[in-house]
Amino acid sequence: MAAEVYRHAIGTFQSHSYANNVNHKQRLRNNFVRLVNKDSVSSRGARYSSCSNRRSVIRSSASQTSVADPVSLSPSRTPTTDTNKKSNEAALILIRHGESLWNEKNLFTGCVDVPLSKKGIDEAIEAGKRISSIPVDVIFTSALIRAQMTAMLAMTQHRRKKVPIIIHNESEQARQWSQVFSEDTKKQSIPVIASWQLNERMYGELQGLNKQETADRYGKEQVHEWRRSYDTPPPNGESLEMCAERAVAYFRDQIEPQLLSGKNVMIAAHGNSLRSIIMYLDKLTSQEVISLELSTGIPMLYIFKEGRFIRRGSPIGPQEAGVYAYTKRLALYRQKLDEMF
Ligand SMILES: O=C(O)[C@H](O)COP(=O)(O)O
Secondary structure, eight states, X not given: OGGGGOOOOOOOXXXXXXXXXXXXXXXXXXXXXXXXXXXXXXXXXXXXXXXXXXXXXXXXXXXXXXXXXXXXXXXXXXXXXOOOOOOSEEEEEEEEOOOBXXXXXXXXXXXXXXXXXXXXXXXHXXXXXXXXXXXXXXXXXXXXXXXXXXXXXXXXXXXXXXXXXXXXOSSHHHHHHTOOOOHHHHHTEEEEEEEGGGSOOOOGGGBBSBHHHHHHHHOHHHHHHHHHOSSOOOTTSOOHHXXXXXXXXXXXXXIHHHHHTTOOEEEEEOHHHHHHHHHHHHTOOTTGGGGOOOOTTOEEEEEEETXXXXXXXOOOOTTOHHHHHSOHHHHHHHXXXXXXX
């Protein structure tokens, strides 16, 4: 089974109470409305919501919920963004943030904005070493500091030494205002786009609670269902399906066009927002995704080629020959780096 490929150990986390949820119920209601009306789901405009996933063939049946289309892209999804490269091939790196202070304490974290632990910082740096020879043209992160720190720390290790700069991308005007006019600066920098749609799923009333204590109180099975099932939300929180509604919509609307235009993309996000995106990329069923676990701070590489996503696992290190054998472009880039540095 495809999910078995993801051997990363599950981080242990636990829960607690959610501090910033004044509008929480309203948001959940909105999410449900959006779920009912899936065709109208857009990653733009809304403030807070959940994500959704799709992998390859997501079958629709009583036990296997259909999430989205297979990953091949229709002509209507041709890139509309700035694209000077003409290529139907690109690299996609996914990284779950390094261990956070609440991961360390085994607390359910969800949308709470918790920074990295010391170990998490080391993991982010280590992740950066693993991808240090893979070109990155644009970075997407969630709006949460643990994902943003992971992306920045990882990029400190990159051989090309480009500087990540934050770009506001939420509207045409924001994009205009964020423009970098100097061609030299553009070449020496990497745009970073932060978006709430890539946030961790909202864990509702579990946020801030200890995971082990919650399992002791409600039972292991119940807690496993809240954490790993596709469509059972934790109390007042988001199910993976709800999380996928926002994350996969965002991926399709904002990230795929970049890949289609030949840009290499890195996404630094979270256990469940990335699970939903991987479900989409690998066409996992709602049953298969249950066993998909992501470790903190482990980069995963996909090659986007002819409208399809090809999973290439996790680069072991910058010298790993196999990574650069995947595509001619990666190999050439690596060769250029070797000559320059
Ligand atoms: O929000 C959290 O607690 C973690 O980031 C993910 O937790 P999980 O492994 O319980 O989904």
